[in-house]
Amino acid sequence: MSKVIKNGRIVNDDWQILTVAEGEEAAALDVPAGRVIVPLATWLARRDELAARGDVGVWFAGNEGPEALADDIGHVAVIAVSFPKFVDGRGYSTAALLRTRYGYTGQLIAFGEVLRDQFNYLTRCGFDTLQPREGRYTDAQLDAAVASLADFTEPYQASVLHPQPLFRRVARVGVKA
Amino acid sequence: MYRYDAYDQKLVDERVAQFRDQMRRHLAGELSDDEFRPVRLQNGLYIQRHAPMFRVSIPYGHLASRQLRKLAELARTYDKGYVHFTTRQNVQFNWSPLEVIPEMCAELAKVEMHSIQTSGNCIRNFTSDPFAGVAGDELIDPRPWAEILRQWATFHPEFAYLPRKFKIAVNGAKEDRAVIQVHDIGLDLKKNDAGEIGFRILVGGGLGRTPIIGREIESFIPWQHIITYCEAILRVYNRYGRRDNSFKARIKILVSALGIDEFRWQVREEWAHVKDGPNTLTVEEVHRVADFFEDPAYEALPADDVGYHHHIAEDLAFASWVKRNVRAHKKPGYASVVLSLKKPGVPPGDITSEQLELVADWADRFSFGEARVTHEQNLVFADVKKSELHTLWQLARKAGLATPNIGLLTDIICCPGGDFCSLANAKSIPIAAAIQERFDDLDYLHDVGDIEINISGCMNACGHHHVGHIGILGVDKNGEEWYQVTIGGSQGNNAAIGKVIGPSFARAEMPDVISELIETYIQERHEDELFIDTVRRIGLDPFKTRVYADRQPHRKVANV
Numbered sequence: 001m002s003k004v005i006k007n008g009r010i011v012n013d014d015w016q017i018l019t020v021a022e023g024e025e026a027a028a029l030d031v032p033a034g035r036v037i038v039p040l041a042t043w044l045a046r047r048d049e050l051a052a053r054g055d056v057g058v059w060f061a062g063n064e065g066p067e068a069l070a071d072d073i074g075h076v077a078v079i080a081v082s083f084p085k086f087v088d089g090r091g092y093s094t095a096a097l098l099r100t101r102y103g104y105t106g107q108l109i110a111f112g113e114v115l116r117d118q119f120n121y122l123t124r125c126g127f128d129t130l131q132p133r134e135g136r137y138t139d140a141q142l143d144a145a146v147a148s149l150a151d152f153t154e155p156y157q158a159s160v161l162h163p164q165p166l167f168r169r170v171a172r173v174g175v176k177a
Numbered sequence: 178m179y180r181y182d183a184y185d186q187k188l189v190d191e192r193v194a195q196f197r198d199q200m201r202r203h204l205a206g207e208l209s210d211d212e213f214r215p216v217r218l219q220n221g222l223y224i225q226r227h228a229p230m231f232r233v234s235i236p237y238g239h240l241a242s243r244q245l246r247k248l249a250e251l252a253r254t255y256d257k258g259y260v261h262f263t264t265r266q267n268v269q270f271n272w273s274p275l276e277v278i279p280e281m282c283a284e285l286a287k288v289e290m291h292s293i294q295t296s297g298n299c300i301r302n303f304t305s306d307p308f309a310g311v312a313g314d315e316l317i318d319p320r321p322w323a324e325i326l327r328q329w330a331t332f333h334p335e336f337a338y339l340p341r342k343f344k345i346a347v348n349g350a351k352e353d354r355a356v357i358q359v360h361d362i363g364l365d366l367k368k369n370d371a372g373e374i375g376f377r378i379l380v381g382g383g384l385g386r387t388p389i390i391g392r393e394i395e396s397f398i399p400w401q402h403i404i405t406y407c408e409a410i411l412r413v414y415n416r417y418g419r420r421d422n423s424f425k426a427r428i429k430i431l432v433s434a435l436g437i438d439e440f441r442w443q444v445r446e447e448w449a450h451v452k453d454g455p456n457t458l459t460v461e462e463v464h465r466v467a468d469f470f471e472d473p474a475y476e477a478l479p480a481d482d483v484g485y486h487h488h489i490a491e492d493l494a495f496a497s498w499v500k501r502n503v504r505a506h507k508k509p510g511y512a513s514v515v516l517s518l519k520k521p522g523v524p525p526g527d528i529t530s531e532q533l534e535l536v537a538d539w540a541d542r543f544s545f546g547e548a549r550v551t552h553e554q555n556l557v558f559a560d561v562k563k564s565e566l567h568t569l570w571q572l573a574r575k576a577g578l579a580t581p582n583i584g585l586l587t588d589i590i591c592c593p594g595g596d597f598c599s600l601a602n603a604k605s606i607p608i609a610a611a612i613q614e615r616f617d618d619l620d621y622l623h624d625v626g627d628i629e630i631n632i633s634g635c636m637n638a639c640g641h642h643h644v645g646h647i648g649i650l651g652v653d654k655n656g657e658e659w660y661q662v663t664i665g666g667s668q669g670n671n672a673a674i675g676k677v678i679g680p681s682f683a684r685a686e687m688p689d690v691i692s693e694l695i696e697t698y699i700q701e702r703h704e705d706e707l708f709i710d711t712v713r714r715i716g717l718d719p720f721k722t723r724v725y726a727d728r729q730p731h732r733k734v735a736n737v
Contacts, residue, residue, distance in 0.1 A: 065416065087215055087298070089338025093415050096335050101450055117199060117208070117216050121334035141207070151195045154184055156328040158455045159335070165404075165455055166328070167462035172182055 004131040051075040066098045073104050080109035092125045099126035099160040116145035126160035178239045179324050179469045181289045189286045197279040221292030226599045231270040232295040237305035237323040238266035238550040242537040247288045249533035262526040266304050266550045298339045300330035304346045306354040307551040311559045317366040319349035321467040336411050340418035341426035358382050358391045358672035361428045375399045381432030384638035388674045389429045392437045404456040409448035473545040478510025482563040498581040516556040517580040521613035524606045525591040526554030535576050585622045587613045594634030601634035603651025603658035615688040628708040644668045646709045648675045665712045678721050697723045
């Protein structure tokens with residue numbers, strides 16, 4: 001069980017994220033019973049078997065995009081995106097695409113090197129669950145971090161969280177000097 | 178100029194609060210150096226050789242007098258009483274202690290300024306034409322578009338952790354004064370045959386380690402779609418740009434690897450999904466922003482001012498300043514003025530708090546309260562009455578801001594170099610100083626005419642050396658500082674990357690090398706031919722021959 005921030009609240013999440021160890025075949029991964037999230041390659045290799053269970057999710061590595069899962073969006077229990085390094089910004093586009101192009105409305109987890117200073121941008125790109133590395137933050141720090149979700153209350157640009165840009169959301173009146 | 182509404186102000190204030198907390202956590206040891214790095218960089222804060230360097234954004238180079246005064250005050254309170262204007266129309270502090278930076282951000286926010294995204298692997302400050310709105314060759318004012326795009330890019334959640342930094346420039350005149358060809362995206366405003374406004378879009382230009390001239394990805398994208406098109410470019414780059422090697426991570430490398438046609442295909446594929454979406458611009462929003470850039474209240478004046486011509490005829494020093502530092506204006510009776518920050522003996526682009534306050538006073542008195550920063554690191558008053566030029570000149574001269582050298586050899590573009598920057602391989606300011614000292618004869622400078630010397634202390638090319646008519650690059654050879662020289666580079670519509678003339682030189686040789694290049698030009702030039710045109714006509718060889726002739730070992734021995 002890891003502590004995650006889900007929809008702005010700290011909760012325990014029981015999803016188990018499976019990774020492929022060195023020398024292991026993704027297709028041959030031992031997928032235990034219960035709520036598990038498998039690598040994309042495992043899902044693609046054993047799609048029918050895993051989809052039938054109804055409690056299996058898929059995670060994307062940094063270099064994997066949602067195109068590969070386009071036909072299965074309605075069949076996965078959950079989607080997660082790995083952040084191998086916190087400065088690797090590909091996952092932000094992956095999330096935005098899942099939400100805006102592929103119609104994914106379920107739980108979307110950011111995991112790996114997920115830092116509180118990125119929570120605001122991550123949620124605006126469509127992540128509803130933020131899972132920092134185990135032990136990365138104390139409970140008190142995580143509490144404080146929840147507040148950072150609202151760092152920018154009225155952002156300029158359209159995003160998953162604000163589908164309309166500011167110039168369409170509000171009437172902006174010039175205040176010429 | 179653009180003024181913040183409650184939304185702009187709130188975002189900047191929220192940023193200050195966010196950064197204050199991040200700094201507090203960093204100083205408390207909660208945020209490691211590695212985790213703090215991108216956070217501080219996206220607030221313009223570098224850890225430098227001697228002290229932190231703090232870079233403040235000046236969107237498309239516009240400054241109000243109250244902003245100039247705030248910079249002066251901050252430099253005096255938190256720094257050593259001067260600031261440095263950069264080649265990207267930003268301004269830098271060099272000596273402020275780390276822990277005061279959030280306080281400086283808070284002070285800047287009071288005058289609608291910030292340091293947001295002035296560094297880091299995100300979309301940086303938008304640069305544009307310093308003569309926007311007043312230039313005779315302007316087709317469309319680029320400033321509203323630069324402001325609209327600035328807002329789109331500010332705190333963009335998807336593009337804050339790009340493979341590498343991302344720079345966009347906007348031009349709206351016949352002559353490109355924003356160097357759009359060497360930007361990640363270069364936007365050129367134009368009208369199509371139906372008279373509709375749109376953009377020619379260049380992509381993948383850049384200087385640095387691999388200098389490349391940007392390539393045209395679209396010849397015309399209607400204005401409504403400029404945000405969605407840029408978003409498509411950024412998304413393709415964010416997803417597929419290289420992240421394994423920071424030297425190969427700029428978009429120019431991706432564009433080169435795919436080829437412009439394949440890259441264009443991928444962008445259009447992406448664009449097809451986002452085109453006509455919510456980010457499509459509205460007439461109302463464009464009008465709202467454009468209203469801020471309407472002409473100031475010009476007086477109806479005669480085209481010529483008798484007193485002004487009298488002063489030119491009577492006062493040679495004034496005439497020489499007018500010739501170099503005063504530019505034509507679209508309105509009769511007005512002119513634009515360039516205040517030179519290239520006084521010999523002062524590092525290029527540096528200005529003291531006292532001078533900043535004087536500039537603010539003159540802005541209020543002579544130019545509707547505004548000044549502008551050029552990428553050549555000078556300041557501009559866009560709207561000065563011709564009848565007041567002589568008064569302004571006298572004041573500027575007293576303050577050391579009227580060196581009549583704009584566009585001349587001593588108007589050198591120069592990065593802070595090894596004196597300040599931890600990336601630098603070599604010092605650059607002393608090279609500029611030595612060249613300025615060598616060429617101290619104004620008559621000679623005027624005879625040499627328009628020439629651009631650009632100096633960078635390392636291959637990151639902040640001094641834009643590749644596009645200098647003469648480019649000087651500091652290189653490190655076994656721990657020693659050497660300087661490589663290129664010629665034939667240029668900015669503007671015919672932007673070109675300079676070619677290396679040969680082996681690099683020791684610092685002490687540099688003034689001689691420049692002298693020899695100039696002498697070769699004077700010897701070879703046709704009447705009225707500029708240095709760059711002579712280089713283009715005769716090629717590198719005559720220059721090489723001259724410069725290296727005296728530098729062969731046996732000649733040196735013979736000369737002893």
